[in-house]
Each structure stands twice: as C-alpha cells, then as structure tokens.
Amino acid sequence: xxxxxxxxxxxxxxxxxxxxxxxxxxxxxxxxxxxxxxxxxxxxxxxxxxxxxxxxxxxxxxxxxxxxxxxxxxxxxxxxxxxxxxxxxxxxxxxxxxxxxxxxxxxxxxxxxxxxxxxxxxxxxxxxxxxxxxxxxxxxxxxxxxxxxxxxxxxxxxxxxxxxxxxxxxxxxxxxxxxxxxxxxxxxxxxxxxxxxxxxxxxxxxxxxxxxxxxxxxxxxxxxxxxxxxxxxxxxxxxxxxxxxxxxxxxxxxxxxxxxxxxxxxxxxxxxxxxxxxxxxxxxxxxxxxxxxxxxxxxxxxxxxxxxxxxxxxxxxxxxxxxxxxxxxxxxxxxxxxxxxxxxxxxxxxxxxxxxxxxxxxxxxxxxxxxxxxxxxxxxxxxxxxxxxxxxxxxxxxxxxxxxxxxxxxxxxxxxxxxxxxxxxxxxxxxxxxxxxxxxxxxxxxxxxxxxxxxxxxxxxxxxxxxxxxxxxxxxxxxxxxxxxxxxxxxxxxxxxxxxxxxxxxxxxxxxxxxxxxxxxxxxxxxxxxxxxxxxxxxxxxxxxxxxxxxxxxxxxxxxxxxxxxxxxxxxxxxxxxxxxxxxxxxxxxxxxxxxxxxxxxxxxxxxxxxxxxxxxxxxxxxxxxxxxxxxxxxxxxxxxxxxxxxxxxxxxxxxxxxxxxxxxxxxxxxxxxxxxxxxxxxxxxxxxxxxxxxxxxxxxxxxxxxxxxxxxxxxxxxxxxxxxxxxxxxxxxxxxxxxxxxxxxxxxxxxxxxxxxxxxxxxxxx
Amino acid sequence: xxxxxxxxxxxxxxxxxxxxxxxxxxxxxxxxxxxxxxxxxxxxxxxxxxxxxxxxxxxxxxxxxxxxxxxxxxxxxxxxxxxxxxxxxxxxxxxxxxxxxxxxxxxxxxxxxxxxxxxxxxxxxxxxxxxxxxxxxxxxxxxxxxxxxxxxxxxxxxxxxxx
Numbered sequence: 001x002x003x004x005x006x007x008x009x010x011x012x013x014x015x016x017x018x019x020x021x022x023x024x025x026x027x028x029x030x031x032x033x034x035x036x037x038x039x040x041x042x043x044x045x046x047x048x049x050x051x052x053x054x055x056x057x058x059x060x061x062x063x064x065x066x067x068x069x070x071x072x073x074x075x076x077x078x079x080x081x082x083x084x085x086x087x088x089x090x091x092x093x094x095x096x097x098x099x100x101x102x103x104x105x106x107x108x109x110x111x112x113x114x115x116x117x118x119x120x121x122x123x124x125x126x127x128x129x130x131x132x133x134x135x136x137x138x139x140x141x142x143x144x145x146x147x148x149x150x151x152x153x154x155x156x157x158x159x160x161x162x163x164x165x166x167x168x169x170x171x172x173x174x175x176x177x178x179x180x181x182x183x184x185x186x187x188x189x190x191x192x193x194x195x196x197x198x199x200x201x202x203x204x205x206x207x208x209x210x211x212x213x214x215x216x217x218x219x220x221x222x223x224x225x226x227x228x229x230x231x232x233x234x235x236x237x238x239x240x241x242x243x244x245x246x247x248x249x250x251x252x253x254x255x256x257x258x259x260x261x262x263x264x265x266x267x268x269x270x271x272x273x274x275x276x277x278x279x280x281x282x283x284x285x286x287x288x289x290x291x292x293x294x295x296x297x298x299x300x301x302x303x304x305x306x307x308x309x310x311x312x313x314x315x316x317x318x319x320x321x322x323x324x325x326x327x328x329x330x331x332x333x334x335x336x337x338x339x340x341x342x343x344x345x346x347x348x349x350x351x352x353x354x355x356x357x358x359x360x361x362x363x364x365x366x367x368x369x370x371x372x373x374x375x376x377x378x379x380x381x382x383x384x385x386x387x388x389x390x391x392x393x394x395x396x397x398x399x400x401x402x403x404x405x406x407x408x409x410x411x412x413x414x415x416x417x418x419x420x421x422x423x424x425x426x427x428x429x430x431x432x433x434x435x436x437x438x439x440x441x442x443x444x445x446x447x448x449x450x451x452x453x454x455x456x457x458x459x460x461x462x463x464x465x466x467x468x469x470x471x472x473x474x475x476x477x478x479x480x481x482x483x484x485x486x487x488x489x490x491x492x493x494x495x496x497x498x499x500x501x502x503x504x505x506x507x508x509x510x511x512x513x514x515x516x517x518x519x520x521x522x523x524x525x526x527x528x529x530x531x532x533x534x535x536x537x538x539x540x541x542x543x544x545x546x547x548x549x550x551x552x553x554x555x556x557x558x559x560x561x562x563x564x565x566x567x568x569x570x571x572x573x574x575x576x577x578x579x580x581x582x583x584x585x586x587x588x589x590x591x592x593x594x595x596x597x598x599x600x601x602x603x604x605x606x607x608x609x610x611x612x613x614x615x616x617x618x619x620x621x622x623x624x625x626x627x628x629x630x631x632x633x634x635x636x637x638x639x640x641x642x643x644x645x646x647x648x649x650x651x652x653x654x655x656x657x658x659x660x661x662x663x664x665x666x667x668x669x670x671x672x673x674x675x676x677x678x679x680x681x682x683x684x685x686x687x688x689x690x691x692x693x694x695x696x697x698x699x700x701x702x703x704x705x706x707x708x709x710x711x712x713x714x715x716x717x718x719x720x721x722x723x724x725x726x727x728x729x730x731x732x733x734x735x736x737x738x739x740x741x742x743x744x745x746x747x748x749x750x751x752x753x754x755x756x757x758x759x760x761x762x763x764x765x766x767x
Numbered sequence: 768x769x770x771x772x773x774x775x776x777x778x779x780x781x782x783x784x785x786x787x788x789x790x791x792x793x794x795x796x797x798x799x800x801x802x803x804x805x806x807x808x809x810x811x812x813x814x815x816x817x818x819x820x821x822x823x824x825x826x827x828x829x830x831x832x833x834x835x836x837x838x839x840x841x842x843x844x845x846x847x848x849x850x851x852x853x854x855x856x857x858x859x860x861x862x863x864x865x866x867x868x869x870x871x872x873x874x875x876x877x878x879x880x881x882x883x884x885x886x887x888x889x890x891x892x893x894x895x896x897x898x899x900x901x902x903x904x905x906x907x908x909x910x911x912x913x914x915x916x917x918x919x920x921x922x923x924x925x926x927x928x929x930x
Binding site: 023024026028029030031032033034035036037039040191192193242243244245247490493654657659660661662663664687688689693694695696697698702 | 816902912
C-alpha cells in the first residue's frame with residue numbers, strides 16, 4: 001500500500017477489506033456452473049424475436065416483400081408504422097431509426113421485426129421476407145476513409161467534430177528544430193464477450209414493459225425503450241441478469257434489441273427474447289471505432305516537444321450513437337501523458353456505411369495512444385535519441401498543463417509507473433541484449449518496446465456534475481446493508497469492490513453487505529457502468545452513504561459510532577452492530593441516499609474544450625518484448641511488464657485481473673484482430689474461426705504491479721481502472737517490432753503482411 | 768419429422784438416465800434443454816470457444832459439434848455439474864477462485880471441464896497449452912493457467928507420495 005499518512009485528503013486509512021484480495025462474491029457459483037444467464041432462465045411461454053435486415057450496404061428501401069406462401073398470421077410482425085412512439089434509438093442523437101423505412105445505411109440494418117414461438121419458425125419467417133432496395137453509393141472501410149482524409153477531406157461527412165487548442169501551433173512548428181510527420185491507422189475491434197447479446201421483454205399491466213438480460217446500463221435502456229413505446233420512463237423497468245462479458249459492447253447496443261423486444265412483446269402480449277448467434281452478433285453489433293490519425297509534431301534537437309498538430313478521424317459507422325463521446329475522449333488522450341506547449345487537435349467522427357461503431361473499453365483512447373506512442377518512437381529515431389529519454393523529457397508532472405489546459409493538481413503517477421516498469425523489466429539491459437541479438441542476424445529478431453499511457457476517470461468535463469448520479473444504502477433490522485446502485489457486474493468485480501468499500505466505511509464484515517444486480521424499480525440512477533467511473537465515482541458515493549448511515553444509526557439510538565461497527569452510549573455501554581441496527585431501524589429499514597458532488601474547484605468549458613477534463617487520471621507504463629520470425633514475419637509477444645497508478649487498490653487480485661485481461665485484449669488488437677469489409681460491406685471476419693482472439697497459448701507471462709498515488713475524492717483514494725489496461729500494450733508491441741527490425745507498421749494489427757509492407761516501404765525509402 | 772425421436776441410455780454425472788431427443792440434435796442442446804444442465808454454455812456454435820466442453824467416455828468433447836445420436840448407449844458423460852462433485856474438480860474450482868481465474872463467468876464452466884480432463888488424463892503438455900481450446904475474454908488467462916498448473920502439480924505430487 002502507498003503511504004496514506006502523507007495524503008491529507010483522506011479521511012480514513014485503508015481498513016480491513018479495501019486493499020485486500022477478498023474473494024469475489026460471485027466466484028463460487030460461477031465455477032460451479034450455477035450462475036444463470038439469459039438463456040438459462042427464459043420465462044415459460046417466451047417467444048423468439050428477430051429482425052428482417054438490410055442486405056444492402058446503402059440504398060433506398062422500395063418495399064418489403066412477404067412471401068405469400070408463408071403464413072405470417074400466427075406470428076407477431078412489427079413494421080416501422082407500428083412503432084407507437086419515436087422511431088429512433090435515443091443515444092447522443094436521435095438519428096438512428098429503430099426500424100429503417102426509407103434510406104438504409106448499412107448491411108444488417110433492421111427493417112422489420114418478427115416473433116415466433118420457436119427459433120426454427122422465426123428463422124423461416126425472417127427468410128420469407130425479401131427487402132427490395134435500390135442501391136446507392138457507399139463508403140466502407142478505414143482505408144477508404146484514410147484516403148479521403150488525405151486527399152479530399154470535405155467529401156467525408158461529419159457525425160461530430162471538435163477542436164482542442166492550446167498556444168500557437170503554427171508559430172511553434174516554425175520555431176521547431178525538427179518536424180516529424182506520421183499517419184497511423186487502427187482497425188475496428190469486436191468485443192467478443194463470451195455471452196452473446198440478449199434481452200427479454202415482458203409486458204406489464206398498464207402498457208409498460210420489463211426488460212431483463214445481458215446489459216451494462218439499465219438507465220440507458222429505460223428512456224430509449226420508453227421513447228420507442230411512447231410511454232413514460234417509469235413504465236419501463238430494466239433489470240440486469242448475470243452478464244457474460246461486455247467491455248462496452250453492452251453499453252449502447254442493448255438499447256436497440258431491448259426496443260425490438262419491447263415492440264414485439266407489446267404485439268404478441270407475451271415475453272419475447274431477442275438474442276443473436278455469434279455470426280450475427282459480430283456482423284450487426286458495434287465495434288471499436290477504426291481510426292486514422294495524422295500527426296505533425298515539432299521538437300527540439302534534445303527531444304523536447306514544442307508543438308502537436310493532429311488530425312484525429314474515427315469511423316463512426318452509419319449513425320451518431322456514442323461517437324461524439326468516443327471522439328472527445330480520444331482527442332483528449334491523444335497528447336499522451338506529456339506536456340505540449342502548443343496543441344491543435346482537429347477531431348472528426350465521420351459517417352460510413354458500416355454498422356454503427358460504439359463503446360469499447362478505452363473509448364477512443366487506445367486509438368489515439370497507439371498513434372502518439374508509435375510516433376514518439378519515430379521522433380526518437382529521427383533525433384537519434386533513445387525513445388525512453390524522449391519520453392522522460394516530456395512527462396506530465398504535478399503542476400503541469402495538459403492539452404485541454406488543465407493544471408494537474410493531484411495524483412500524477414506517471415513517473416513512478418515508469419520507474420517501476422523499467423526496474424521490473426530490466427529495460428536497459430534487455431533492450432541492449434535484444435539489439436545485439438537482432439544485429440547478429442539469425443532466423444528471428446528480438447525487440448523491446450515501451451509505451452506510456454493515461455486514462456481519465458469518470459465522465460469527461462462537466463459530465464458527472466450534469467448527471468448528478470445518486471446511490472443509496474438500506475439498513476435492514478437484522479443489520480444487513482443493501483447497496484442500491486445502478487452499476488452492473490459483467491466480470492470486473494463491481495459487486496465485490498463496492499461491497500468492500502461499504503463494509504470498510506461501516507467497519508463491518510463482508511457478510512453483512514449485499515449488492516444485488518440492479519433493477520430500475522429498486523435503485524436510483526447512479527449512472528452507467530462505463531468510463532472507469534464505478535469505483536471512483538459510485539464507490540465514493542457508496543462510501544459517503546455508508547458513513548452517513550453509521551452517523552444516522554448513532555443519532556437514532558443516541559450513541560457514538562466506535563470501531564468495528566460498534567456504538568458507545570453516553571453511559572459507556574457498548575452496543576454491537578446488530579443491536580444498534582435493530583434499535584435504529586425500529587422494525588422498518590433505514591435508507592440513506594446521496595447525490596454525487598463534483599469537486600467544486602474543477603471547471604470545464606464545453607465550447608472551447610478547455611479546462612479540467614477529468615477530476616483524476618490513472619496512469620500506466622508498459623514494456624513488451626517480442627520475437628519476429630524473419631522468414632514468416634510473424635510477431636510473438638514473449639513477455640510484458642506493466643505498472644499502473646490507479647490510486648488506492650481496493651482489491652489487488654481483481655485489479656490485477658482487470659489489467660491482465662485488458663493487456664490481452666490489447667495484445668489481440670495489436671497482433672490478431674480486425675474486421676475488414678468487402679467493397680459491398682460484407683465483413684470478412686464474421687465468426688470466431690476468422691475473427692481470431694488470443695488463446696492461452698498466445699499469451700506470455702504478464703508482470704503487473706501498482707504504484708498507489710491516491711485521489712482525494714475517490715473511495716479510500718481509489719481512481720479509475722477498467723479501461724486503462726487496454727491503452728498501452730498495442731503501441732509497446734509496435735515499438736518492440738520497430739526495435740527488432742528497424743521498421744514497423746504504422747497500423748494495426750501487425751500481421752505478417754503489415755510487417756512486410758512496413759519493411760518494403762523502409763527499404764524503398766532508403767533506396 | 769423423418770426418423771422420429773432417438774432414445775439413449777447414458778450415465779450422466781454418475782446417474783443413469785434415459786434420454787430422448789430429435790435425430791439431428793446437438794449434444795449441447797440435449798445437455799441443456801433435455802437434461803436441464805445449463806452450466807454448459809454456447810459461445811460460438813462452431814467449436815472455437817470451448818464454452819460447451821463436456822467429457823464423453825473419458826474424452827474431452829465440444830458438445831456444439833457433437834451429434835447427440837452419435838453418443839452410444841452406456842456412454843459416461845460428465846458436465847461441469849458433475850466435475851464439481853469430484854475431489855479434483857473441487858480442488859480446481861477452489862484454485863480458480865483463489866487465483867483470479869473467474870470474471871464474467873460465462874467461459875468458466877468450459878474451463879473447469881477442460882481443466883478437469885487435463886488433470887485427470889495428463890496429456891504431455893503444459894496447462895497453458897492444454898487450455899488453448901477455450902476462449903476467455905476477461906482474465907487474460909493468467910489466473911486460469913496458474914490455478915490449473917498448481918492443481919496439476921499438487922495432484923502429481925500426491926500421486927507420487929502414494930506410489
């Protein structure tokens with residue numbers, strides 16, 4: 001643990017559970033196979049729902065032809081005209097139809113809905129509807145986007161656009177010793193949560209509906225479904241069932257299928273499940289935004305950064321969905337954990353005829369950080385400096401200013417992260433050994449790469465202040481605490497870490513704290529489970545609720561809270577927790593609810609994109625070693641080391657699990673994973689045979705450690721964690737390949753063909 | 768329906784059962800829908816992810832690719848629910864909990880079954896290689912490999928003591 005006594009913002013030292021790897025509350029039932037996910041708990045009499053989908057990439061829908069030989073009368077059919085409310089799925093904008101009825105914007109776009117008593121009948125019915133579409137010209141694929149961004153940028157249609165500016169970039173570039181330019185490309189990435197998307201909608205009396213299933217954000221689904229049904233939000237109840245992975249993939253997309261299921265349930269007056277098989281799940285759900293980043297950086301000969309001039313273009317797919325928010329986070333993180341005296345970042349989310357891109361762990365930052373961290377190694381090579389020295393010279397430190405002109409006032413841990421990872425990996429010695437080996441020729445070349453990264457915790461800018469998340473704790477007369485929050489468990493350990501925080505704040509054992517999966521009829525809106533905000537923001541809310549609860553119990557029974565959940569009466573008698581709870585509840589329950597208060601000294605201007613983008617950042621450094629086969633150009637990660645500053649670590653085992661899992665997703669992103677589209681919009685990688693993710697045999701030993709630089713407004717000093725580990729390993733691997741071969745792709749994934757292209761380009765340039 | 772239903776007599780997790788299913792049924796669907804053993808999961812339906820792993824007559828099988836009708840009478844089937852009733856199964860489950868081998872839990876039953884088969888039948892490969900037929904997107908495999916390696920070593924050591 002870090003030395004918390006030196007940190008004045010903390011009210012209490014870390015106590016019994018926080019900082020301890022207490023067992024996950026859900027682990028035993030999971031290893032026994034007893035946890036019941038959506039398809040393990042379908043209600044009696046459920047029908048199966050699905051969508052008639054566009055076979056065209058872009059076009060005008062002329063008609064839906066229903067095969068007259070198929071009997072549709074015993075099924076439920078929903079057409080756009082049957083949507084009682086707004087025919088749109090509400091996210092950052094209202095532009096995405098629930099069911100497209102005029103222009104179709106991507107292959108697989110839903111056009112009509114059908115529900116049937118069984119899967120076979122549903123499949124037959126869907127096949128008996130033929131959309132007739134007049135094709136229109138389409139734009140598909142990040143290479144087509146990159147070509148336009150280079151040659152004809154005005155031909156790209158913006159879904160959203162923003163600029164970040166600081167200082168005078170033109171003047172700074174003119175004064176720089178060296179200008180280094182580069183273009184970096186990243187592919188769409190599929191989440192591959194192991195449980196496919198799925199929800200059940202069940203009609204409620206009075207026109208409402210209950211949505212249950214595999215999802216991240218109950219309070220995103222509620223207004224989206226209510227708008228489609230034309231009912232007040234309260235008429236829609238959303239509950240999470242155990243969820244087999246999400247990674248952002250179940251942040252936005254469940255609103256789509258929940259709306260579909262709700263419409264079908266209303267049509268057939270019975271529960272309807274909408275789910276996918278794996279191929280459909282890969283073909284129609286969101287992906288990580290593909291990106292192209294064009295950088296022009298001015299530096300001094302000693303490696304000091306003077307100007308960052310960047311164009312950051314992300315492929316949003318067919319509709320706005322969450323692209324403005326992804327764009328924002330990507331653009332803010334693009335400068336990396338470095339101080340740039342002048343910055344001009346022009347960020348655009350552009351429309352293509354691909355399925356809408358969406359939330360995926362990292363949320364724009366992995367794309368931006370791949371670009372900047374690959375570029376820093378190119379800058380170092382141009383200057384003839386060690387990439388480590390260039391990074392060291394420009395690190396953000398306490399009091400430094402970020403690209404959004406935020407002055408960092410606390411919890412800046414990038415320097416200790418770097419020092420730790422260099423030590424753990426024996427960086428200098430390892431790099432030298434690899435360089436000797438690579439110079440010696442042979443069948444393989446080894447290389448060592450480094451990358452530094454950061455991630456802001458919570459919503460960007462004024463987001464948390466505007467949404468005012470709330471959480472509650474209910475004390476039962478038997479002394480049990482029920483945490484009431486809308487935050488979901490999908491593997492990260494939310495239920496365990498939030499319970500640890502509550503138990504510690506009350507001085508109780510874990511056995512007295514319950515955190516049921518959320519149901520909007522029971523829990524306040526503590527916000528979505530996204531943006532690395534659950535521990536840092538909601539954990540803090542729960543901590544404050546718990547402290548207030550202890551105080552309220554004391555007031556009600558006229559006693560003073562003491563250690564380990566006990567109370568002392570004025571006469572000196574000590575009451576244990578159970579006796580105090582029983583007396584304080586007086587046969588009922590005692591509920592404490594709190595509203596989040598954003599630190600008042602933080603300011604953000606959405607117009608100029610300046611100010612305190614995040615209350616606190618988490619930081620990380622990663623070193624990776626690779627072996628490249630000189631004959632096949634296959635890249636293999638041999639070992640990797642990462643040190644992260646996430647503030648106080650609430651549960652070390654689960655935190656390590658988050659880091660290891662994120663690193664392996666980043667390893668797949670760097671070496672294996674991509675979705676490529678044919679010119680007519682067909683994804684070539686649409687099943688797990690072709691969309692390849694790492695197995696245990698692809699993953700080397702990962703060495704993870706933490707430095708703890710606490711944050712004053714986090715629970716016991718904790719900051720955000722979930723997304724950070726996705727941000728660094730991909731550029732570290734790229735830089736390791738560069739170290740091994742003297743050249744490396746400026747794009748992901750680094751498949752042998754991409755490595756060959758990079759080597760060929762370098763050889764041509766030298767010639 | 769051509770052919771009509773098929774009936775087999777199997778021993779499932781130690782209990783003899785008569786099972787009736789459609790001729791084209793996958794073993795996965797029979798395990799889940801007919802036998803009601805929902806611990807076995809479908810993650811891809813094409814033999815890539817291993818979430819549907821079961822053991823049939825001592826052989827690790829992907830039940831999504833296995834025609835149920837091709838499993839003969841008197842076959843011995845073990846699913847995750849049965850693995851947990853064995854000493855090695857319990858040892859593995861405990862190690863997975865302790866070593867951080869569990870997150871979302873959806874791939875977990877498949878890993879439990881594959882790991883149990885590995886520890887019981889001892890093919891000459893490391894745990895890291897033995898688990899490569901199962902996909903996990905959450906853990907990064909470190910906790911899983913550590914747990915299975917640990918139990919394989921413990922079991923080998925205790926066998927050594929016994930002999």
